[in-house]
Amino acid sequence: MNIAELQTRLRDFAAQRQWEPYQTPKNLAMAMVVEAAELVEIFQWKTAEESQALDEATRTHLGEEIADVLLYLLQIADHGGVDIEAAVERKLGMNAQKYPPVSR
Amino acid sequence: MNIAELQTRLRDFAAQRQWEPYQTPKNLAMAMVVEAAELVEIFQWKTAEESQALDEATRTHLGEEIADVLLYLLQIADHGGVDIEAAVERKLGMNAQKYPPVSR
Amino acid sequence: MNIAELQTRLRDFAAQRQWEPYQTPKNLAMAMVVEAAELVEIFQWKTAEESQALDEATRTHLGEEIADVLLYLLQIADHGGVDIEAAVERKLGMNAQKYPPVSR
Amino acid sequence: MNIAELQTRLRDFAAQRQWEPYQTPKNLAMAMVVEAAELVEIFQWKTAEESQALDEATRTHLGEEIADVLLYLLQIADHGGVDIEAAVERKLGMNAQKYPPVSR
Numbered sequence: 416m417n418i419a420e421l422q423t424r425l426r427d428f429a430a431q432r433q434w435e436p437y438q439t440p441k442n443l444a445m446a447m448v449v450e451a452a453e454l455v456e457i458f459q460w461k462t463a464e465e466s467q468a469l470d471e472a473t474r475t476h477l478g479e480e481i482a483d484v485l486l487y488l489l490q491i492a493d494h495g496g497v498d499i500e501a502a503v504e505r506k507l508g509m510n511a512q513k514y515p516p517v518s519r
Numbered sequence: 520m521n522i523a524e525l526q527t528r529l530r531d532f533a534a535q536r537q538w539e540p541y542q543t544p545k546n547l548a549m550a551m552v553v554e555a556a557e558l559v560e561i562f563q564w565k566t567a568e569e570s571q572a573l574d575e576a577t578r579t580h581l582g583e584e585i586a587d588v589l590l591y592l593l594q595i596a597d598h599g600g601v602d603i604e605a606a607v608e609r610k611l612g613m614n615a616q617k618y619p620p621v622s623r
Numbered sequence: 624m625n626i627a628e629l630q631t632r633l634r635d636f637a638a639q640r641q642w643e644p645y646q647t648p649k650n651l652a653m654a655m656v657v658e659a660a661e662l663v664e665i666f667q668w669k670t671a672e673e674s675q676a677l678d679e680a681t682r683t684h685l686g687e688e689i690a691d692v693l694l695y696l697l698q699i700a701d702h703g704g705v706d707i708e709a710a711v712e713r714k715l716g717m718n719a720q721k722y723p724p725v726s727r
Numbered sequence: 728m729n730i731a732e733l734q735t736r737l738r739d740f741a742a743q744r745q746w747e748p749y750q751t752p753k754n755l756a757m758a759m760v761v762e763a764a765e766l767v768e769i770f771q772w773k774t775a776e777e778s779q780a781l782d783e784a785t786r787t788h789l790g791e792e793i794a795d796v797l798l799y800l801l802q803i804a805d806h807g808g809v810d811i812e813a814a815v816e817r818k819l820g821m822n823a824q825k826y827p828p829v830s831r
């Protein structure tokens with residue numbers, strides 16, 4: 416996935432719709448959590464087992480919600496001055512330190 | 520960003536900690552929205568303007584929260600059988616149809 | 624507001640629809656955050672000022688989302704064994720200690 | 728629970744800390760969803776069964792999060808011009824129409 420290219424497309428998309436004044440990191444964070452909750456809604460009444468055996472239509476719906484959250488994350492990073500790939504590597508390193516592997 | 524490679528690293532990370540039983544899409548969706556809200560928390564008392572002029576420490580913090588949400592999204596997609604890149608392209612197409620550009 | 628009476632009504636409502644198997648605290652918490660995000664959605668593209676001057680239709684909509692979140696909170700407390708009024712008083716006391724008043 | 732009295736106490740509390748400029752419905756909605764997600768966090772790795780058998784410490788923690796969400800709801804209603812009790816009765820009526828009881 417080419418993050419910089421997607422961010423450019425999202426900027427262009429917003430510009431063509433004159434959405435720039437709305438695109439503050441604060442507003443984008445709100446929109447992102449709304450989409451995150453729509454993803455949660457898919458699973459709210461499902462059992463653990465049902466959530467592991469999604470039918471085709473639900474998988475398509477899930478893909479839409481994942482995309483919605485991801486696209487807002489890319490915009491938050493773009494407007495907030497965050498390098499996503501560097502942030503991901505850094506976080507993976509922090510997690511490895513915080514949670515040592517279980518010895519067997 | 521190599522999504523498939525990141526998903527493999529996240530699977531290995533979970534396996535080494537014996538987290539597999541917890542990694543249902545339902546649980547991962549809950550964890551994802553918790554991280555999404557931690558990202559929102561950064562901006563809750565900031566004005567729109569302040570959210571557009573983050574200092575270095577806040578930008579680092581924001582990067583961590585973006586990474587947390589993204590890493591859970593990758594795991595939800597992996598365990599839920601979603602191809603993220605295809606879902607993103609599909610969603611961008613849907614958005615282009617739903618929101619026509621403003622003519623000038 | 625009579626909390627115990629509302630909780631009884633909500634239990635009866637769920638029983639009449641055979642929803643009891645779904646009413647775990649885990650599921651109710653997910654449903655609650657979904658409604659919380661629907662409330663956030665009302666404000667996501669509004670300025671601070673606009674959020675302080677809602678029109679009648681938006682105020683009605685806001686009331687519905689507030690009620691949705693509140694009704695799930697009552698059910699979580701009921702099924703989770705929490706006395707809401709005691710919890711509120713305890714939390715107000717904790718907040719008073721955590722945030723001392725500003726002297727003038 | 729005396730909602731109007733609690734709302735007055737919360738207004739006084741905020742005034743004594745000079746928090747009024749931050750108390751827009753938009754900001755309060757963000758703070759509310761953050762607390763809602765902290766409640767979700769309690770249950771994220773628990774099974775359905777575990778969520779139904781909380782120990783004393785978890786029940787206390789749950790009470791704190793319920794109170795946090797509720798206190799923000801009261802403030803959103805207060806600052807947004809919503810009568811909570813009327814909204815709850817209205818919503819209960821809407822739900823009764825939307826979801827007819829199951830006949831046996």
